[in-house]
Amino acid sequence: MMPDTIDPRALRDAFGAFPTGVTVVTTRNSDGKPIGFTANSFTSVSLDPPMLLVCLARTSRNFAVMTNTKTFAVNILSETQKDVSNTFARPVEDRFAAVSWSDGPKGCPVFDDVAAWFECTMENVLEAGDHVILLGQITAFTNSGRNGLGYARGGYFTPQLAGKAVSAASEGALEISAVLESDGDVLLLGTETLSLPTCHSTDGDPTLVLAAYLKELTGLSITIGFLYSVFEDKAERRQHIVYRAFASEGVPNEGRFFSPSSLSGLTFNTAATADIVNRFAMESSLGNFGVYVGNETVGRVHSINMKGV
Structure with a gap:
């Protein structure tokens, strides 16, 4: 397909052929309330300095908070946490009531029983079409050794x-x-x-x-x-x-x-x-x-x- 004839739905399906992990990205808003959303557009960037990135749609209800926060955490869900992924992908009133969590060193919510979590300071917010890229520098992390939950072609x-x-x-x-x-x-x-x-x-x-x-x-x-x-x-x-x-x-x-x-x-x-x-x-x-x-x-x-x- 030439760029000017690309079907967005077909392109999304093609992107879906790439298996990814499933994460929940968390932070706190200006009132100190925890917020979070499910994301599979996550990747490591650098070991020195330690950095990662997450892509965020401009249509996300969390867009304003996430693009202005100074810190955020990425929770890599384990293969037993499909229910957590679904909870944070839906407009649930109190998502955090459905998961066991605590504060990371910088106050971002980090979940129990995940495969790993990373807490970051916001390094940059980069423009990327209908998304932005949240570039974070890792300040703390934990690796539990559990297998991560996978996602591809529209399913876990x-x-x-x-x-x-x-x-x-x-x-x-x-x-x-x-x-x-x-x-x-x-x-x-x-x-x-x-x-x-x-x-x-x-x-x-x-x-x-x-x-x-x-x-x-x-x-x-x-x-x-x-x-x-x-x-x-x-x-x-x-x-x-x-x-x-x-x-x-x-x-x-x-x-x-x-x-x-x-x-x-x-x-x-x-x-x-x-x-x-x-x-x-x-x-x-x-x-x-x-x-x-x-x-x-x-x-x-x-x-x-x-x-x-």
Whole structure:
């Protein structure tokens, strides 16, 4: 795309391909009241002197306070703190009541149980189009050793669970399936007995194998999302990985899309498929998705709220 024809939504989706951590940036206003907001546009800048930056939209309700503050803190959320991210991304009346926190050395709120936090003095506020860049010099920090919460393509992921898929993929023959969505509907194959689109792999990145298969199967543009299930079928001695994936608008070459409300009562090729599809229908109604880890009969769903940062 040439610069004068760039679609902002398409550009935002392309930026979303880059996985980031999730932070909450905090400070105090002129009355001493703590304020904070969720941000994933954070990066380290320099070790000597120690510096970092955060990008802030001009439309942010915190714009005036943040661009005039002398100090701020960046809390890198741990993979157990998706609820904290969602709280500070929404217009909640008292966000700080929902999290355990204390004052940093310079008085900025720093959270308990985060992967790390940094307290900074404001070095500069730089103009950057529809955002500004908050450049901070680090004056104090803490590193807990916890894994950080990840975010990409509009949803959260946790490194620990993602690692299970990589481990499974390295163990040999792998069955890879997709809960393939288009505008909230899910693609199923078959007529009377339905199945999820599934392919097999013995090597390579499972997401690349799955993306190529889905593109050929449907003829649509495909984006692979995050894990939905990782389980071992003990009877077949085979590892299974299921991803959420997203298709462009259009009629697929094979299969058809079903709305979540129409999935009840359908017949599926395996009990595992039925469990996956029924869970997807339930989670779609709640807007709160999870990752199943276990085997074909016993396991646990790790809740991952997919609402945007």
